[in-house]
Amino acid sequence: MIIGLTGGIGSGKSTVLNMFKKLGFETYVADIKAKNLMNTNAALVQDITNLFGKEAYKNNELNKTYIAEIVFKDKKKLAALNALVHPKVREDFKNFVKKSPAKFIIYEAAILFESGSNKLCDFVITVTANLEDRIRRVKKRDGVTKSQVLDRIQHQLNDEEKIRKSHFVIVNNTLNTTEKQVLTVYNILLKHSKK
Structure with a gap:
């Protein structure tokens, strides 16, 4: 089963990807x-x-x-x-x-929909986070300014559009709640894989 994982810059895709990795998913990071x-x-x-x-x-x-x-x-x-x-x-x-x-493979791509790679996936998960958190994370990670982060966000498909096209949404605001959401999605995927 191939699961697409996407989300805007600074949403925490890598964090979510690592949580799935710990659950035994094989991962492919397109970028x-x-x-x-x-x-x-x-x-x-x-x-x-x-x-x-x-x-x-x-x-x-x-x-x-x-x-x-x-x-x-x-x-x-x-x-x-x-x-x-x-x-x-x-x-x-x-x-x-x-x-x-592997039984489950996660295909992680920032531009999953834009590249048409979502067509390779059985299910798609979008990771979101509030804008201020995203800006803070990217500034810290890449050593860039707020306006540079906003510029990058402008070049990506907006969250509403991604969510509309996804099967699951994980809101990544705190590690604890994110982990719970990952487990919920994992259990649903497990049930689907047994059908």
């Missing part, structure tokens, strides 16, 4: 895999270089700062980058599923 593929897949490296120029890579590593500067200001360039990366991630994930003996 990490995408970064890895952008550095190791020769065809993808070439395509990204063609799209952004030689500055796209520095010392054989993806120049994330340079690319982020461009894509956050240019939606067409962002769409073009996504069109290159998502099919490679999807292919990688399908291979991962084939090799995995």
